[in-house]
Structure formats: structure tokens, C-alpha cells
Amino acid sequence: MPIQVKPTGAALGAEIIGADLTQPLDDATFAQIHAAFYQYEVLYFRGRELSDEDHIRFSARFGELRKLKITKQLHVEHPEIFVISNIKKNGEHIGSYDAGIFWHTDGAYLANPHAVSALRALEVPEQNGRVLGDTNFASTSAAYDALPQSMKKRLDGLMAVQSIMHRLKQTVESGIKKDYNEAVKADPEATHPLVRVHPVNGRKCLYVTEGYTSRILGIPEDESRDLIKELTAQCVKPEFTYLHNWRKHDLVMWDDCSTQHKATFDYPETLPRLMHRTTVVAA
Numbered sequence: 046m047p048i049q050v051k052p053t054g055a056a057l058g059a060e061i062i063g064a065d066l067t068q069p070l071d072d073a074t075f076a077q078i079h080a081a082f083y084q085y086e087v088l089y090f091r092g093r094e095l096s097d098e099d100h101i102r103f104s105a106r107f108g109e110l111r112k113l114k115i116t117k118q119l120h121v122e123h124p125e126i127f128v129i130s131n132i133k134k135n136g137e138h139i140g141s142y143d144a145g146i147f148w149h150t151d152g153a154y155l156a157n158p159h160a161v162s163a164l165r166a167l168e169v170p171e172q173n174g175r176v177l178g179d180t181n182f183a184s185t186s187a188a189y190d191a192l193p194q195s196m197k198k199r200l201d202g203l204m205a206v207q208s209i210m211h212r213l214k215q216t217v218e219s220g221i222k223k224d225y226n227e228a229v230k231a232d233p234e235a236t237h238p239l240v241r242v243h244p245v246n247g248r249k250c251l252y253v254t255e256g257y258t259s260r261i262l263g264i265p266e267d268e269s270r271d272l273i274k275e276l277t278a279q280c281v282k283p284e285f286t287y288l289h290n291w292r293k294h295d296l297v298m299w300d301d302c303s304t305q306h307k308a309t310f311d312y313p314e315t316l317p318r319l320m321h322r323t324t325v326v327a328a
């Protein structure tokens with residue numbers, strides 16, 4: 046099947062045109078998509094409604110899918126699917142309602158973090174002809190490349206703590222949540238290199254986010270705090286970002302080593318938004 050790869054023109058992201066994800070992909074088509082993914086870091090597919098089975102089958106081509114521990118927000122029939130939604134049923138949200146509130150990389154707090162995430166829009170909030178709830182993506186490889194040599198040298202060999210408690214603390218402090226899901230307490234944090242070497246394309250990527258990075262090890266606490274601030278600001282500079290304006294049925298996938306993302310909460314609660322996400326475990 047001939048497909049077209051159309052770069053967004055931003056530092057990251059490309060649209061894949063002509064791939065029919067409702068059918069199993071042949072190896073040659075998948076190889077093209079795979080190569081484009083590790084080049085552009087974010088890919089999107091639009092225009093065709095996919096089932097959960099299609100979504101699972103396609104994303105599992107990238108590697109083993111993770112069944113998350115956060116049981117409450119998983120799809121009842123497909124535990125590989127994490128539900129993100131502002132919709133309530135019987136007074137309770139049917140999925141995670143605050144995913145993406147801070148810049149983050151999915152699963153960074155795990156010893157073996159996610160490699161790839163694939164998010165599909167089932168319902169999008171639309172107002173005055175515009176779909177709200179964009180997702181912003183940043184290329185942490187482009188952000189690293191643009192650092193001065195002296196900073197690259199300073200970062201060489203540093204390790205940082207990625208902590209779900211750090212995120213939850215900010216969520217509670219900003220009044221979004223009263224407390225947090227018990228299940229995630231089993232995996233509260235992990236230590237990773239501050240600069241990761243991408244396991245597939247070998248690019249160096251800044252692994253530091255507003256949401257999860259609580260501490261850089263081996264340097265004084267105030268220096269760690271300032272450096273986290275400086276590096277997270279570097280990552281999300283407009284020149285390293287791509288803002289995705291969703292359409293219903295879009296499937297957007299991103300690299301969890303070389304990108305970070307943030308959701309835009311600009312839509313009223315009365316407008317339903319429903320997303321399903323699969324995640325690939327790192328090899």
C-alpha cells in the first residue's frame with residue numbers, strides 16, 4: 046500500500062496519509078511507518094474511524110503493550126487501553142481526567158519506562174467550529190542538540206529521579222486532586238540518565254520534565270532545582286514544539302524517549318472528550 050509521509054514543518058511530527066489501519070499492515074508499509082516514526086518522533090493518522098482492536102493491533106507492531114497498574118482508568122474489555130476523559134458515569138470519571146496537565150513523558154517514573162504511546166480521539170470537544178483540547182508535543186532531541194557545548198558537557202553522566210509523587214504533589218497543591226490512586230504507589234519513582242541515548246535511532250534526548258523530574262543527583266539541591274527549571278524551559282521552547290489540533294478519529298503516536306507532551310484544558314466540562322491510549326513497553 047503506497048503511503049505518504051507529510052512532515053508538519055515543525056521540529057517534530059508528520060502525518061501518515063494512505064495507511065489503512067483497519068487492516069493488518071503488510072511488512073513493507075509497516076517498515077515505512079516505523080522509519081518515519083523514529084525520524085519524526087510524532088506521527089498522526091486521520092480520517093478513518095478505528096476500533097479498539099485496530100488500535101491495539103497497530104500499536105502492538107511497535108512492541109509489547111503495557112497493562113498499566115492504574116486499574117480504575119483502564120478499559121474494561123481491553124486492559125491495554127488507558128482511558129482519558131472528562132466524562133462522568135454515576136458521578137465518577139470514566140478515565141483519567143487530568144492526564145497531561147503538566148509537561149511530561151509517559152511512564153518516566155518506571156524503571157522500564159514506556160517507549161511509545163498511541164492516543165486515539167473518540168470524542169472531541171468542539172466549540173464555534175473549532176476543536177478544543179489540543180495536545181502540545183516537544184522534541185527533546187532537538188532541544189538537546191540546540192544546547193551549547195558547555196551545557197552538554199555539564200549534563201554528561203548526570204542522573205535524575207523521575208517521580209510520580211512529584212506529579213501528584215503538584216496536582217494536589219494546585220487543587221486538581223484531593224489525593225491519588227493507591228495503585229501507583231507500588232512504583233513511585235525511578236532514576237534515569239538526564240540525557241538518554243535513544244535505543245533505536247541513537248539520538249541524545251533530554252529526559253527532564255516539569256511533571257516528573259524531582260531531583261538531579263550528585264549536585265546541591267538548589268542547583269538541581271535551577272537546572273531542572275532551565276532544562277524543562279529549553280525543551281518546551283516554541284521552536285521545538287508541534288501543537289496537535291485533534292479531529293475525531295485521529296490516532297497520534299509519540300516517542301516516549303525523545304518527546305514530552307502537555308494537554309490543553311481549554312474546554313468546558315459540558316463538552317465531552319474521550320481518548321483511548323495504548324502504550325508500548327520499552328524493549
Ligand SMILES: O=C(O)CCC(=O)C(=O)O
Nearest residue numbers: 129144145164180308322
Ligand atoms: O489528553 C491529552 O491530550 C494527552 C494526555 C496524555 O498525557 C496522554 O495521553 O499520555
Ligand SMILES: [Fe+2]
Nearest residue numbers: 144145150151
Ligand atoms: Fe501523557
